Amino acid sequence: MDQIGVVETQYLQFDGLRLESGGYLGPLIVAYETYGKFNDKKNNAVLVLHALSGDAHAAGLDENGRTGWWDGMIGPGKGIDTNKYFVICSNCLGGCKGTTGPTSINPDTGAAYGRSFPLITIGDMVNVQAMLVEKLGISKLHTVIGGSMGGMQALDWACRYSDKLESAVVIAATARLSPQGIAFNWVGRNAIRSDPVIPVNHSDSTTGDAKSGRGLAVARMIGHITYLSEETMQAKFGRKRTLRDMDGTTYSLGENEGLGGEFEIESYLQHKGSSFMERFDEDSYIIITKAIDYFDLVRQYGDMVSAFENITAKMFVISFTSDWLYPTSMSMAIVRALQAAKKHVSFVEVDLPYGHDSFLVPQGMPTLTRIVRGFLKGV
């Protein structure tokens, strides 16, 4: 089996975009990667949609040797087989990894948008992807597929561009985030706002580099707790300590508290939070979590059955037993509404213990590969 080697991110520019909120955003740059080749009819394109912290680099290696976030799923002979499909992944609107977002230069000011980047919706993200897909000469996608926020986008694609896709795979997602999910995002943004990055000097705002203070680390830690199942937490971390006790019965309290945590779970979160600070922009985090909060097909269309009225795509909905952030009940609501709207829908609740992250972790790949490969074949 060949591997996808080093992949270079590509960029396309557009004049701009009319946002759902009414404003206009331009110019518009879209960063994207592709894997595999078109067939003769150009009807083998699979659009991969990333989640909150993802980017265009879904598979293969980037110039720094970093593996794509879904390399386990995308490649020769893998679940999304690049020997068969032309696979596209773009950085979402509002992101900080090449597509226009808060780190991009605002042409009106000559400085990065930063906190003044306009609020956007999942629909805006999808509209940008549609512009990219059209520019690539694709009249109808074979599949759109994504998990979490990527699943929201896939669902929106099916409703919004009903004649431009054959199928959609909606993984660990929802037609609208729960109040608990809204609450966690709110706290994350509060953490960011109460501890933002302090620019060293004013010119920092023109560099366009991802910037964040410790507040983003806190927000990311909260996110990670919600992605993990209780089962995984117990199995992987339990109440294990980072330092070994001297005699097993007494212990020096607080020895590692300031240095990264006395418990293994604390050390894990500390590491995840700190590394995220290095690679993500806090304003992007705000913009993207707001878009996630806003997404509401019920509000947008009146009810879910109406939302799904115009869908022509074959739908595949996947949930995980251990996902408590986007629980199976949310996927079931989508499935029931699709059935009521008499649409073509398959559904699987996958019994994996890795929580909301089940669609991303290596241990989940064998099962997910089998399921996705099977569906794609049947399209």
Add this chain to the structure above:
Amino acid sequence: MDQIGVVETQYLQFDGLRLESGGYLGPLIVAYETYGKFNDKKNNAVLVLHALSGDAHAAGLDENGRTGWWDGMIGPGKGIDTNKYFVICSNCLGGCKGTTGPTSINPDTGAAYGRSFPLITIGDMVNVQAMLVEKLGISKLHTVIGGSMGGMQALDWACRYSDKLESAVVIAATARLSPQGIAFNWVGRNAIRSDPVIPVNHSDSTTGDAKSGRGLAVARMIGHITYLSEETMQAKFGRKRTLRDMDGTTYSLGENEGLGGEFEIESYLQHKGSSFMERFDEDSYIIITKAIDYFDLVRQYGDMVSAFENITAKMFVISFTSDWLYPTSMSMAIVRALQAAKKHVSFVEVDLPYGHDSFLVPQGMPTLTRIVRGFLKGV
């Protein structure tokens, strides 16, 4: 039915306390309130143990007219009947409401302990309570009762002072916090440390007043999400907005984002976080959550059955169906170990939808009153 009227907090001073970590803390002040009267034999004393954010003011009105945190349970004819029992509630060691804690003056420096207050355990809190109980002339308590961290203390009392209590009521608690619980506390402390209070001037550290930056508000918001059940979130808040749309189909994005939240759940959390900042000290929050994290009867005694070996008290364990922070499984583990140790134990899983907060909210009082009153009678 009479009411408890205005209650004055009382204070006792002790030389000091040898901490479980080995250090010595002195002098030691304990703030407490009492309701009801002793009987002739002085064997009708009920010790109430508060949770993370509680204080000595459990019932009646304080000088500012504020109602006690468990006024629904404690009073004439109530679940803990002050016509029958002499009820005591003290502020826990490490608290910021009168008992020695981070806001207390360190006699060595003349300034508040602040961040240098020593790390303490649930055991230290219980030892201080035992000193108070002895000073009040009580040789054997009728009951110790508490929820959440208060339940941990009640459990510790039964193990540690086995001959000094007739019974213990352990509500919504655990013999050791889950890794998920540790994780949430860790994130809360990180939020505090990354956005601490900025003292206006150095003398602020001598005032002894509760102080906190916005990090504590973030920590408290996280706490509140964990106390609420998904059901309560949906029923009470759903995806309701704080502002009404002009026409119901489109909306001005972000109108209220900076002012306190676009969604009702955000507005609720904002209010809870801000008001907590006004009344709680961030160093106390750190100290108390660390004590909660450390509490581990399995680690301390080798296993739970050994932990419960010396218990003579009648035990009553209560959990709530909708509590996902201290779920029923944790109470069941306590119950099974008590049974294996051949101890006297009753258990009830109460079907209330209010999450971990079920033992505190007014709507839970009728059920909890009936249950607790019945148990106390049988002691």
